[in-house]
Amino acid sequence: MAMRSTEEPWLPDLCSRPRVLTMVGMAELVVVLVALWPGDAGRLTFAQFIAASAFSLWMAIAVCALLCLCRPSLSRLPRSLGILGLVTLTAVISMSAAGVIYALYTALGQPFVNAGPGRFVGGSAAISVLVTASVLRYFYVSDRWAAQVGASARAEADALQARIRPHFLFNSMNLIASLVRRDPVVAEQAVLDLSDLFRAALGVGEGESTLAQEVELAERYLSIESLRLGDRLQVLWQKDEQLPWDARLPHLVLQPLVENAVLHGISRLPEGGRVTIRIYTEGDMLRVSVSNPALSPDAPTLALHKGTGHAQRSIAYRLEYMLGMRARLVGKWQDGLYTCDMAVPLA
Numbered sequence: 179m180a181m182r183s184t185e186e187p188w189l190p191d192l193c194s195r196p197r198v199l200t201m202v203g204m205a206e207l208v209v210v211l212v213a214l215w216p217g218d219a220g221r222l223t224f225a226q227f228i229a230a231s232a233f234s235l236w237m238a239i240a241v242c243a244l245l246c247l248c249r250p251s252l253s254r255l256p257r258s259l260g261i262l263g264l265v266t267l268t269a270v271i272s273m274s275a276a277g278v279i280y281a282l283y284t285a286l287g288q289p290f291v292n293a294g295p296g297r298f299v300g301g302s303a304a305i306s307v308l309v310t311a312s313v314l315r316y317f318y319v320s321d322r323w324a325a326q327v328g329a330s331a332r333a334e335a336d337a338l339q340a341r342i343r344p345h346f347l348f349n350s351m352n353l354i355a356s357l358v359r360r361d362p363v364v365a366e367q368a369v370l371d372l373s374d375l376f377r378a379a380l381g382v383g384e385g386e387s388t389l390a391q392e393v394e395l396a397e398r399y400l401s402i403e404s405l406r407l408g409d410r411l412q413v414l415w416q417k418d419e420q421l422p423w424d425a426r427l428p429h430l431v432l433q434p435l436v437e438n439a440v441l442h443g444i445s446r447l448p449e450g451g452r453v454t455i456r457i458y459t460e461g462d463m464l465r466v467s468v469s470n471p472a473l474s475p476d477a478p479t480l481a482l483h484k485g486t487g488h489a490q491r492s493i494a495y496r497l498e499y500m501l502g503m504r505a506r507l508v509g510k511w512q513d514g515l516y517t518c519d520m521a522v523p524l525a
Contacts, residue, residue, distance in 0.1 A: 187253030410450025
C-alpha cells in the first residue's frame with residue numbers, strides 16, 4: 179500500500195546557520211543576565227563566566243542538533259504529542275549535559291556552582307526548555323507570517339493567471355458556442371457559471387466567504403466541466419443534513435481543490451472517474467473531503483498536467499492564518515485515490 183502526504187513539518191527548522199546562531203545568542207544572553215543580576219547571587223568571576231558561557235553554548239548547539247534530526251519524526255505526531263516530545267527531548271539532553279559537567283567539575287575538586295546537583299541539573303533543564311520554547315515560538319510565528327505573505331502573493335498570482343488561463347477559458351467558450359444554437363438555456367447558464375468563477379478568482383485575496391458560497395462556486399465549476407467532459411466526469415456530493423452554511427472561510431478554498439481533482443486526476447485518465455466531495459461536522463470541527471482517482475505522483479506526465487502543490491499550500495496557509503492552528507489541509511495519495519482533507523474549527 180502506497181501513501182504520500184503533502185503536509186509540511188509544523189516544527190520550525192533549526193538546521194540552518196542563522197537559526198543556530200539565534201539559539202546560541204539566546205543562551206549566551208541568559209548567562210549575561212545572570213552575571214548582571216544584582217546581589218551575591220549574580221556574582222560570577224571571569225573564569226566562572228567563561229565556563230558558564232561555554233556550557234550554555236554547548237548545550238544550545240546540542241539541543242539544535244537533536245531537534246534538527248528529530249524534526250521530521252516530531253512533525254508527524256499530533257501537535258500536542260509533538261510538543262510534549264520536544265519538551266522531553268530538550269529536558270533530557272539538558273539534564274544529561276548538566277549532569278556530566280557537574281560530575282566533571284566535582285571530580286576535579288572545583289565546583290561549577292554553589293548549588294547541589296539536583297538544583298543545578300533541574301535548573302539547567304528548566305532554563306533550557308524555556309529558552310528553546312521561546313525561540314521556537316518566535317520562529318513558528320515568523321514562519322507563519324512569511325508563509326501568509328507568500329500565500330497571499332501566490333493567491334494574487336493565481337488570480338491573475340485565472341483571468342487569462344487559456345485551456346479552461348478557451349474550452350469553456352468553445353463549449354458555450356456549440357451550445358448556443360443546440361441548447362440556448364444550457365449555454366446561458368454556462369455563461370453565468372463562467373462569469374461567477376472568474377469574478378471569484380479576481381477577488382481571491384479579498385474579504386471572507388462562507389461554506390454556502392464556497393459550495394455554490396464549486397458546483398458552478400463542476401457544472402461547466404461536466405458539460406465538457408461528459409460521462410468521463412461523475413460527481414458525488416455527500417452532505418450532512420445539518421451543516422453550518424454560514425461558517426466563515428477564506429475566499430476561494432473549495433473550488434481550487436475540486437479543480438485540482440478534475441485537472442490532475444479525472445482529465446488524465448482515459449476512462450475518467452468520480453469526484454467525491456464529503457462535507458460533515460465532527461464535534462466542533464467542520465470537515466471537507468475531496469477525493470478522486472489519480473495516477474501515482476511518480477507517474478510520468480506532461481508539465482502542463484503536473485501539479486506543484488501551490489494551491490494546496492496557499493489554502494492551508496490562508497486557513498491557518500484566518501482560523502488558527504486547528505485549521506488544517508492535508509493531501510495524500512493512496513491506492514490510486516488522491517484525497518484532500520480540510521478541517522475548520524467552528525468555535
